[in-house]
Every structure is written in structure tokens, then in C-alpha cells.
Amino acid sequence: MRKQIAAANWKMNxxxxxxxxxxxxxxxxxxxxxxxxxxxxxxxxxxxLMTRSEVETDEQNxxxxxxxxxxxxxGAYTGEVSAEMLHxxxxxYCVIGHSERREYFNxxxxxxxxxxxxxxxxxxxxIFCCGEPLSIREAGKQNExxxxxxxxxxxxxxxxxxxxxxxxxxxxxxxxxxxxxTTEQAQxxxxxxxxxxxxxxxxxxxxxxxxxxxxxxxxxNAAELFACPDVDGGLVGGASLVAGDFIxxxxxxx
Ligand code: PEP
Numbered sequence: 082m083r084k085q086i087a088a089a090n091w092k093m094n095x096x097x098x099x100x101x102x103x104x105x106x107x108x109x110x111x112x113x114x115x116x117x118x119x120x121x122x123x124x125x126x127x128x129x130l131m132t133r134s135e136v137e138t139d140e141q142n143x144x145x146x147x148x149x150x151x152x153x154x155x156g157a158y159t160g161e162v163s164a165e166m167l168h169x170x171x172x173x174y175c176v177i178g179h180s181e182r183r184e185y186f187n188x189x190x191x192x193x194x195x196x197x198x199x200x201x202x203x204x205x206x207x208i209f210c211c212g213e214p215l216s217i218r219e220a221g222k223q224n225e226x227x228x229x230x231x232x233x234x235x236x237x238x239x240x241x242x243x244x245x246x247x248x249x250x251x252x253x254x255x256x257x258x259x260x261x262x263t264t265e266q267a268q269x270x271x272x273x274x275x276x277x278x279x280x281x282x283x284x285x286x287x288x289x290x291x292x293x294x295x296x297x298x299x300x301x302n303a304a305e306l307f308a309c310p311d312v313d314g315g316l317v318g319g320a321s322l323v324a325g326d327f328i329x330x331x332x333x334x335x
Pocket of ligand 1: 090092251255256257258259295296297298316317318319320
């Protein structure tokens with residue numbers, strides 16, 4: 082069965098102590114994940130080890146993700162963090178190509194292909210983000226825009242590697258805006274992306290790849306969004322910073 086995933090993206094929020102407290106509050110709720118369900122916490126680099134030791138236990142399907150890694154293997158790139166470094170501290174997931182990184186740090190589909198390769202070479206599952214800006218949605222060109230992001234960053238991968246990816250569809254106009262895609266818009270795009278994956282990799286591989294929705298997922302709308310047949314959970318920013326809200330989102334996984 083395809084994985085269903087609640088992924089928290091803390092972005093550049095919370096002090097170390099606030100992060101510990103948030104994790105404690107979430108863990109205290111003891112939300113049990115079924116075998117096919119995962120919760121992933123994408124936290125700032127300095128919190129990775131603390132978060133891993135708090136959440137990665139044998140009983141729960143809880144994991145830690147980095148929010149980014151650099152697109153070069155190693156070398157004179159002061160301030161950057163490599164996929165190999167993440168692997169050396171046993172990090173198993175990494176968010177790749179969040180729209181904020183594409184916009185503020187000029188990340189391109191080509192550099193994201195390099196990051197994806199480096200993650201996979203280091204046994205890290207990329208949570209690959211894609212999604213269109215408002216102008217593209219208004220022009221009705223969202224399908225080709227998002228399909229192109231997948232093609233340019235992922236389609237050099239062989240099927241067995243592609244099958245290990247997690248994709249997050251995050252329409253930029255819905256991120257941090259309080260404006261969520263409707264369930265129809267989300268399902269339509271997710272079904273389309275799965276068809277693009279199926280065309281390239283075949284139905285079986287496409288059916289194995291979780292496609293998360295991101296963009297103002299809240300406690301109050303998560304269940305409705307996750308109920309869509311091609312929506313396999315969410316990548317959650319703002320609501321992941323509030324224990325009660327994120328707990329409700331974890332419980333909304335199907
Ligand atoms: C995100 O950070 O990926 C995100 C979707 O943010 P928010 O849930 O706040 O819209």
C-alpha cells in the first residue's frame with residue numbers, strides 16, 4: 082500500500098527549546114501510525130540530531146528530514162550542508178526544491194536534479210516539491226508547468242529510483258496564504274501528476290509514489306484533502322508549529 086505521510090516543515094521558525102517543547106507535546110499525544118503511515122519532521126539543521134533522538138524510535142513511524150541540502154558533493158561551499166553529511170548523521174529524508182528555495186535562493190530544475198541524485202546516492206529519500214505560481218494557474222497552464230518541473234528534475238532517474246521518491250505538490254498561491262486549493266483542484270492535479278509519472282515509469286511505479294499536498298493545510302481541512310484518492314497526506318508549514326493542529330493533521334491520514 083502506498084505510504085500516507087504527514088510532513089511538518091518548520092522552516093526557519095522556533096528556537097531549539099521551543100522545538101523540543103513542540104515535539105514533546107506532539108509525542109505526548111501518542112498518535113499511533115498504521116504500518117503504511119509516516120510522520121516526518123523537517124527541522125532546521127541544528128535541531129536534526131535532537132529531533133532524531135526524540136522521534137525515531139522503534140515503535141512509531143516517525144522520522145526526521147532536513148529542509149535542504151547543497152547540490153555539490155563536497156568542497157569549498159562555506160555555510161552549506163551536503164547530502165553526505167546528512168547521511169553521516171543518519172537522516173533519511175530531505176525536502177528538495179521548496180518554492181521558497183526556488184524563489185529566494187534561485188534554485189532551478191537543473192540544480193534540483195543534482196540534489197535529488199546526491200540524496201539518493203546517500204540513501205536519503207527526497208521529498209521533492211513542485212507547484213505553480215498564481216499567474217500560471219490563472220493562465221490555465223499549471224499542468225504543463227508542474228509536469229515540466231518533474232521532467233527536468235526527476236525524469237533522468239531509472240524507475241527503481243523514482244519509485245522511492247516522495248513528491249509534494251504545493252501550489253505557490255496556497256503556501257502560507259491561508260488560501261487552500263479546493264479538494265477538486267488538489268485531486269485533479271495529483272491525478273494528473275500520477276498520470277505523468279505513469280507515462281514515464283508505468284502504472285505500478287506511479288501507484289507507489291506518495292504525492293503530498295501542501296498549501297495552508299490545517300486541522301480543519303486535512304481530512305477532506307487527504308480523503309482524495311491521489312492525495313497521500315500533506316506537507317504542512319504554519320499548522321505544524323502548533324502541537325494540537327499538527328496532531329489533528331496526523332490523525333487525518335487515511
Ligand atoms: C510549506 O511550507 O510547505 C507550506 C505548505 O506552508 P503552509 O502550510 O504554511 O502553507
